[in-house]
Amino acid sequence: MKIKYELIKNDGGARLGKLRTNYGTYDTPMFMPVGTLANVKMLTPEELKAVNSAVILSNTYHLWLRPGEDIVAKAGGLHKFMNYDGPILTDSGGFQVFSLAKNKNKDITEEGVHFKSHIDGKPLFLTPELSIQIQNKLDSDIAMSFDECIPYPATYEYTKESTERTLRWAKRGKDVFNNEKQSLFGIVQGGAFEDLRKFSAVETVKMDFDGYSIGGTSVGEDKETMYNMIDWAIKYLPEDKPRYLMGVGDPVDLFEGVLRGVDMFDCVLPTRIARHSNAFTSHGKINLRNLKYREDFTPIEESCDCYTCKHYTKAYLRHLFVASEGLGGRLLSIHNIRFLIRIMENIRKAIEEDRFLEYKDEFLKEYLD
Amino acid sequence: MKIKYELIKNDGGARLGKLRTNYGTYDTPMFMPVGTLANVKMLTPEELKAVNSAVILSNTYHLWLRPGEDIVAKAGGLHKFMNYDGPILTDSGGFQVFSLAKNKNKDITEEGVHFKSHIDGKPLFLTPELSIQIQNKLDSDIAMSFDECIPYPATYEYTKESTERTLRWAKRGKDVFNNEKQSLFGIVQGGAFEDLRKFSAVETVKMDFDGYSIGGTSVGEDKETMYNMIDWAIKYLPEDKPRYLMGVGDPVDLFEGVLRGVDMFDCVLPTRIARHSNAFTSHGKINLRNLKYREDFTPIEESCDCYTCKHYTKAYLRHLFVASEGLGGRLLSIHNIRFLIRIMENIRKAIEEDRFLEYKDEFLKEYLD
Numbered sequence: 001m002k003i004k005y006e007l008i009k010n011d012g013g014a015r016l017g018k019l020r021t022n023y024g025t026y027d028t029p030m031f032m033p034v035g036t037l038a039n040v041k042m043l044t045p046e047e048l049k050a051v052n053s054a055v056i057l058s059n060t061y062h063l064w065l066r067p068g069e070d071i072v073a074k075a076g077g078l079h080k081f082m083n084y085d086g087p088i089l090t091d092s093g094g095f096q097v098f099s100l101a102k103n104k105n106k107d108i109t110e111e112g113v114h115f116k117s118h119i120d121g122k123p124l125f126l127t128p129e130l131s132i133q134i135q136n137k138l139d140s141d142i143a144m145s146f147d148e149c150i151p152y153p154a155t156y157e158y159t160k161e162s163t164e165r166t167l168r169w170a171k172r173g174k175d176v177f178n179n180e181k182q183s184l185f186g187i188v189q190g191g192a193f194e195d196l197r198k199f200s201a202v203e204t205v206k207m208d209f210d211g212y213s214i215g216g217t218s219v220g221e222d223k224e225t226m227y228n229m230i231d232w233a234i235k236y237l238p239e240d241k242p243r244y245l246m247g248v249g250d251p252v253d254l255f256e257g258v259l260r261g262v263d264m265f266d267c268v269l270p271t272r273i274a275r276h277s278n279a280f281t282s283h284g285k286i287n288l289r290n291l292k293y294r295e296d297f298t299p300i301e302e303s304c305d306c307y308t309c310k311h312y313t314k315a316y317l318r319h320l321f322v323a324s325e326g327l328g329g330r331l332l333s334i335h336n337i338r339f340l341i342r343i344m345e346n347i348r349k350a351i352e353e354d355r356f357l358e359y360k361d362e363f364l365k366e367y368l369d
Numbered sequence: 370m371k372i373k374y375e376l377i378k379n380d381g382g383a384r385l386g387k388l389r390t391n392y393g394t395y396d397t398p399m400f401m402p403v404g405t406l407a408n409v410k411m412l413t414p415e416e417l418k419a420v421n422s423a424v425i426l427s428n429t430y431h432l433w434l435r436p437g438e439d440i441v442a443k444a445g446g447l448h449k450f451m452n453y454d455g456p457i458l459t460d461s462g463g464f465q466v467f468s469l470a471k472n473k474n475k476d477i478t479e480e481g482v483h484f485k486s487h488i489d490g491k492p493l494f495l496t497p498e499l500s501i502q503i504q505n506k507l508d509s510d511i512a513m514s515f516d517e518c519i520p521y522p523a524t525y526e527y528t529k530e531s532t533e534r535t536l537r538w539a540k541r542g543k544d545v546f547n548n549e550k551q552s553l554f555g556i557v558q559g560g561a562f563e564d565l566r567k568f569s570a571v572e573t574v575k576m577d578f579d580g581y582s583i584g585g586t587s588v589g590e591d592k593e594t595m596y597n598m599i600d601w602a603i604k605y606l607p608e609d610k611p612r613y614l615m616g617v618g619d620p621v622d623l624f625e626g627v628l629r630g631v632d633m634f635d636c637v638l639p640t641r642i643a644r645h646s647n648a649f650t651s652h653g654k655i656n657l658r659n660l661k662y663r664e665d666f667t668p669i670e671e672s673c674d675c676y677t678c679k680h681y682t683k684a685y686l687r688h689l690f691v692a693s694e695g696l697g698g699r700l701l702s703i704h705n706i707r708f709l710i711r712i713m714e715n716i717r718k719a720i721e722e723d724r725f726l727e728y729k730d731e732f733l734k735e736y737l738d
Contacts, residue, residue: 037688037692038688039694041694041696042695042696042699044696044700062692066688066692067663067684067688067692071663071664075666075682075684075685076666081684082685083681083685294436294440313444313450315436315440315444315450316407316450316451316452320406322435323406323431323435325408325410326411326698326699327410327411329695330411330695330699
């Protein structure tokens, strides 16, 4: 079955909704943890469930290279392979081509993108059709159209050309798409230009996808530009389909995204910073390696309900990081993911009670203090 | 309260017993997982409980350097610091001085050992008194006397001199020992010489410790010599105290140790080899990076009851190792520890039913096949 989005209510631009999937129905807006290589680094599916995760994201490019989509298919699909019985979204590989391939090692043609493997430098060629075929085999619940993630800044001319090509790629991918249980999202590009964002949104919606992503953000642009990119596109997206802002997980941006009508977010931020000893708190990020936590026998946050905060002190976590013990990153990943998911829970409650803006102000005041 | 050992029954030399501790009563013989730096690498206490672990071991030398015994004491002791409410044994640091300090960086005097930190080369001086004082502060359930782990081979003259010094060190440590809830073990040395092993055992027992370790094995000697080292000493140890063979965890050696009357074993082997993708199976060790597991969608062992075998395939574990994902080492550590603990469970059942030797033959036939 395809996913189904139901808009429950609005609070200003913010949307409270329900996303029905093959693996249960979940409330939106939601934050999706990233499991790049068929696992959220260090964590088990049970731990993801324990922090109330819903959809998780996995990366088509990475799984294409290792272990290869055919092995995942033979395992019975990504859910069985990685033992996760919740919904999974796969990206298209477009962002990895953008971020992992150096410019000189990347050649974008109408047909697809020639680039080199980040593992061994082997020449690779990814096309819109191949990206979809890989995702069909991975059997995720939600697949993404193959797009070019446009760098920032880029000229109007290049952005227009690329945005038009991404539309042709979306069509090509949709034409070969072949998995009845899987949903397919279109991706709005258009760079930092209002008319191109509108053009991309309108044309992508015409193709009638199961949901829409806003792509090409978090590529070095300032916050104001990023929020503009959302605003310029989102008003042309249909009310009855989910909207997904790709690669965004900074707490401030979650609020700004929800404010503008975004339903889904993903980011490696909570797990990546965790491995570098950084913890989210309601007063901003802290680095647990800091000497001042040496004898701090309190949890990261007294008010946090995560496994880590219920059982471990900052002094212990600091010790694990200073001694390079992997358990530190594991425990902190749990806390950081839970932190973002708890924000989304509170956001949903606030929308329900028509006080999203108040909660946003309240949270950000404390967080940015 | 001090620990209390009760011998339930013998089956030949093998002993079935009960070890009463401040954190519950456990059956022996037992295998103790190693939590070097106040954590069994990558694993939580809940995961250790789930594999039916009892006593775990932590390292005095490592905790002395990081985070320091005073911080652990301020946290309320090692149990509270690391959130483990089962019994904990700490070693004395003697083995780390032996294994981490290069010969030229180590100076053994009557007073103690001068050596250099393996972290930053800082000069360190560890004495029998200091080792005990650190362990008193760590507040483990079982502390070890500070000993010299004699290299192999060593001359008779050196071995005699060192063994006598270790006896004097044991006395000095016992004299300053000051923790009513903690038990203290003596360590039998004597190298590869029968009369010195006897001498060390007899003299150590005279000091009346709460239990006895057999030290100086697994230092490069052949298996026959190692088994001799046990035989020469163990007959002089009292029946009503636990006997602990230090640093031994190879499945074959567990059987040979139990056969000779050993009650407790510890080793980093299951977790260390796990991080290098090696798994214990009833047919010997396998390396999960092997290409032949690429499409092997069966668990490491169908008959294994561990979390990993119940949920993950060899193909998935291989993928995690090939892609350098830390979850692989975590999942395999669970399996390998459970494998050794299950051996001990089966050994205890076999002793109970007077068929230890049969079980030993049966297991080793399959394992070494």
